[in-house]
Amino acid sequence: MAHISYEGDVDPTVLQGKRIAIIGYGSQGHAHALNLRDSGYHVVVGLPEASKSRARAIADGWQPVLPGEAAREADIIMLLVPDQHQRAVYEQDIRPHLADGKMLMVAHGFSLHYGQIVPPTNIDVAMVAPNGPGPMLRRMYSEGKGIPALWTVQQDVTGQAQALTLAYAHGLGCTRVGVIQTSIGEETETDLFAEQVVLCGGLTSLIRTAFETLVEAGYQPEIAYTCCLQEVKLIADLLYQGGINQMHKAISDTAEYGDYVTGPRIIDQHTREQMRGALKDIQDGTFARDWILENQAGLPSLLAMRRKDAEHPIEALGRRIRKML
Ligand code: NDP
Structure with missing residues (x-):
């Protein structure tokens, strides 16, 4: 406890x-x-x-x-x-x-x-x-x-x-x-794990991949953006206020049913194995060593990934939509 x-x-x-x-x-x-x-x-x-x-x-x-x-x-x-x-x-x-x-x-x-x-x-x-x-x-x-x-x-x-x-x-x-x-160990390892797997890395990859899937299938990018990215805040607020069960009570039965049947299809055993791998890299210091070396080298990978991220179509679209709505 x-x-x-x-x-x-x-x-x-x-x-x-x-x-x-x-x-x-x-x-x-x-x-x-x-x-x-x-x-x-x-x-x-x-x-x-x-x-x-x-x-x-x-x-x-x-x-x-x-x-x-x-x-x-x-x-x-x-x-x-x-x-x-x-x-x-x-x-x-x-x-x-x-x-x-x-x-x-x-x-x-x-x-x-x-x-x-x-x-x-x-x-x-x-x-x-x-x-x-x-x-x-x-x-x-x-x-x-x-x-x-x-x-x-x-x-x-x-x-x-x-x-x-x-x-x-x-x-x-x-x-x-x-x-x-x-x-110190528990704070460091859980903090790195949560930001990589859920809060930052997991969430942004989930949003971007879902957005790309909808746009590739011919749906309007504006619609894909609002339902895959903007609405995250509404669900996050519900999760923050009352946890998963309370969030389920606030959404429609259709959304709740879709959560149960499709969620585990997306976040499956393979994802769980990947999470374990990410945790191992944090625990054994692999991630920290790579990040320290990246800094010593002048951040070449970070700067390249940051540039690629900024050039993704979802960014320009987001700027336009946030002005419109
Ligand atoms: P920021 O990047 O927001 O701020 C860093 C500050 O340090 C800036 O004022 C920067 O000045 C200054 N600085 C940079 N180099 C030096 C130096 N050589 N000597 C003195 N000051 C320097 O960092 P954060 O506040 O985000 O992070 C600080 C710590 O807090 C980290 O350990 C982080 O993990 C932790 N933390 C951060 C949280 C967050 O949400 N941001 C949450 C909980 C913990 P300049 O303006 O000149 O760059």
Whole structure:
């Protein structure tokens, strides 16, 4: 049974007086910095001189300092730069400043799990990973609500790591709805699996292949687009609100019957085997190794795939339809 903590389980005062460095001011960085500041904590934003995010941080009332300076002055350092850049930022700007008893934090376990960052043994290491993009984390906090998060302590040398991590999650507003305890390995592997197999990779391949099948069979592309892509939101909202069973109650009996008979025909034993293969690549580090090498090579495959993706007819059509409807 998952262990879930709420507002009442946390002592937010343990974070009072601690200096928190937020390194990076993108999707997660801006939300962490603003939520923690509004929760009454002492926050410093660390960004390189040439960072594109500086203007936004300044507009939000920060006076960004260099990442190394932020890390040197801080008790708690939250690393919110893209996963593929974390090793370099850690080595250059953070590691030299990890004095005894400081805490290094991440919002996703990739770098720790795949050995990109190997923290020294004299510090606390923890994760708070909100279950949603930064703008949503910020908006929900501002509305007095929150989004869930996963958290874990990987290394506790001070004996305070768990209390501080939960207080950090509290400062983000996440304990308003509940934070689930996990491990770095579990968070990393399930997160990568879900985004590759369902949320991003699975869904976009499903939509595109279904769209192509309809257009190839002579149906109007506009109709194929709306029923295969736009309506995904309606079903996703129902799934989010009440799960699969409740979604089935909201759709027509015809749609529900089609779900039962055709769903397993599309997502069949072969797909299950492929999912197991994708999971194995995540677990044994094959995916992480490929992604790290891709970055070292200057992203040739990513850029080529991104270009091909943008040139797919569904994109131009989508732009036209979104203007029309
Ligand atoms: P973004 O790409 O949105 O933002 C990254 C930020 O880091 C930018 O401000 C960028 O500045 C800055 N940056 C880049 N290089 C450096 C550097 N060398 N030193 C300091 N700052 C730098 O990243 P995310 O917020 O999406 O991701 C941050 C972390 O949060 C990752 O670990 C990710 O896995 C995790 N996460 C992300 C979620 C999401 O939905 N986005 C959800 C949960 C966790 P510049 O503008 O100059 O590029």
